Amino acid sequence: MTFPPLRDELRGIEPYGAPQLPIDVVPVQLNVNENPYGPSAACIADIAASAAEAAATLNRYPDREFVALREALASYLTRDAVSRLAGARTSTTESSIAPEQVWAANGSNEVMLQLLQAFGGPGRTAVSFAPTYSMYPEYARDTNTRWVAGHRAEDFSLDLDAARDLVKTEQPSVILLPSPNNPTGTALPPEAVGVLCEAAGDEGIVVVDEAYGEFRRSGVPSALELLPSYRNLVVTRTMSKAFAGAGLRLGYLAAAPEICDAIRVVRLPYHLSAVTQAVALAALRHAPELLGKVDELRAERDALVDWLRAEAYDVADSDANFVLFGRFADRHAVWQGLLDRGVLIRETGPDGWLRVSVGTPDEMAAFRAALTDVDGERA
Template sequence: MTSLSDLPLRANLVGKQPYGAPQDAVPVSLNVNENTHPLPDEVVADIAASLAAAVRGVNRYPDREFGELRAALAGYLGHGLQPEQLWAANGSNEVLQQILQAFGGPGRSLLSFTPSYSMYPLLASGTDTAWIDVPRPADYALTPELVTAALAEHRPDVVILCGPNNPTGTPLDREVILAAYDAFDGILIVDEAYQEFDAERESAVTLLPGRHRLLVSRTMSKAFAFAGVRLGYLAADPAIVDALRLVRLPYHLSALTQAAATAALRHSGAMLRAVADIRDQRDRLAAVLTGLGYTVHESGANFILVGGFSDPGATFEALRARGILIRNLSIPGHLRITAGTAAETDAVIAAITELGPGGATA
C-alpha cells in the first residue's frame, strides 16, 4: 500500500502526525475536555424544531454571511459588540486556520507559549507559517515581562495567548494581554475556548475597543456542550472579519449548523447552567487529588493538569482498563483530567485512590 512517504508532500509537512486524541467507547470519557452534561430537554426540542425548518430549505445554499447567527453571537457576548465584529466557522480550529491563511503564510511566523494547545503548530504547518514555541515557566503562568521579552526577541507576525491555557488550565491575566499587544505590531489572538469556566476574569472582548489587531477566539464546544456541532467564533474589528472573508470557503457554514447554533444561543442561560457544577467538580477533584499527594496546577478551565504520577503512561492504561479515559500529553509526571459529572468524578477518585500513591507503574 502507498504510505505518506511515497507522496510528494510539502517539505514542511514531512514527518508530521495528524491531531488525534484517543477515542474509545468507555463509560467515563474525560480526555478531550468535552462538557459531559447533557443538553436540557427544552433546548433539544428548540434545536430539533429549528433543524426541521432549516432542512426544508437545504436545496438552496445557506446564508453566506450568516447574519442571524452573528447577531445572536454579538448579543451573547454583549459589551456593545455589533454583528459585523463577529465571525464563525466549523469549530475554533477553522477560525484559527482562517486567521493564519489571512495573516500568516510563507515568510511569516506564529508564536505561542508551550505547553499549549497542540493544534497551534499543526495549523502553522498547514498554512506554511513558521512555528515559534517559547517555554512557559515552571508554574506555567505568563507574565508581562516574559511575554514582552519573547516578542522582542522573536518578532513574530502572529501570537496566540491561550487563556485559560490548554493543557495546563492556567488563567490569563489582562495585564499580560495588554503587554503583548503593545510589544509588537502583529496580530494578537486570545484563545478563550474555556473562558466561561473562569469565574474570576473578564473576557478579553472588553479590550477590543481601540485595538484593531486584537482577536478573541471562542467556541461553543465546551461550555455550551456543543462539541458535535462544530461552531467556533471570533470577536474582532470589522476589518479583521473582512480579511477572513477573503480566505473562507464559499458557504462554509451549513444551514443546519447555523440553525442549531442560533437556537442554542436563544437558551444561553439554560445551556450554561452546568458550568457552575463543572467548576464544583473540578475543584472537588483537585482537592481530593491534592490530599492524595498529587500536584494539581491552578485551573480556570473545565479540566485539571495533575502532576506526581510515577509512570503517567501506566496510570493512563490502568484507568483505561477500568473504563476511564483521561489524557496523557507526554508532560513528564503529568496527566490531564476533564471535570465531568458528580458520578464521573466519583469514578475517577475511586480509581486513582485504588491505584495508590503515584498511580500505576509499568
C-alpha cells in the first residue's frame, strides 16, 4: 500500500489552481477574472470595523443560519440591482425572493459542492455541456457522482434539442449550466433554462451558475426571473467578481425554500465564520460603490472584443468580464510570450484558445501591446 492511503481515483491528480505569481514579477495579471478595482477607503473602514466587532465575539459560535446575511442577500436581489446594471427592464418576479430562498457558503465553489453533496452521490448523475467550468467534474468526482458532459455548438451556444435529449437519456439529478459560461463568456437564453428545467422534472435540479451575471450585456435577462416558474431551478451567484470580493470567499444561491432546507442537511456546522458574515454584510452595504465599475468593465470588454476581431482573431461573444479568443496552433507559446512580457492570462478552454480577463484601461493597453509584439515575433 502506497502512503498516504489516498483514494485510488485521486492518485496522480494535480490540485486545481491557476498560476499565482508575485505582482512585482508579473505586473499585469489577467488570468482569474478578478475585478481590478478595489474598495474605497470608506468601504474598507466599514469592513474593518465590522470585522473588529465580530472579533469581540469569537469565543462564541456564529449564527449557523446566518439570518442577517440571508436577509441582506435577499434584499440585494429584491432591489433588482443586477437587472438595473444590465439595463434590463425591472423584473416583478425578482422582488419575490425571500431570505428562506437564499443560501450562502465560502465561495460559490462550496455552494456547488454542497449542491452535489445533497443531490448527487453514488448512483446519481451530473450533466453539463463542454466547454464548461473545469471544477464541475471535480465536484462530481469528490461526491462520487457520475459525470456526463454533452457538447456545445461551434459558437458555444446550446443545441436545445440535443441538450434535452441528453437529459432525457441520462436522467441526471443535477444539471450545471454556467451563464455566462466559463470559459467562453456565453449567456443562456431563458428558453434554454426552461427547456432543461422541464426535461429534468422533479427528479433533477437545474443549477444556473451566474458567477458573472452582473457583467451581462444590456437586455440579457437573469435566470432569477424564472424562479417562480420552476421549483427545480437554482441560481448561484458570487461576491468574488463584480462585487470585487475575491478575497472574501462568499457565494450564494436563490432557490425554492425546500432546496435550501435540503442543503442544510449536508452543510458543515457553523460553516460561515462570524468574520465572513460581518465582512459580507459590510460589503453589501456598499453595493452601489463596489458594483460601480461594472459599466466601465463591460465597455472595456466590448472594446477588447472589437479590437481582437479587427486583428483577425476568432472571439467568442462575451457577457462576462473575460474574453475567449484564438485560434492558435501553439497556444502555450503565445501564453508564454505574453508572460515573458509581464502579462499573465489563462491557458484554458478548447484547444487553440486563450482567455483574458478584463482589467483597467492601462492593463488592457499593456495586453494589446504584448499580444501585438508576440504576433510580430511569431510572424
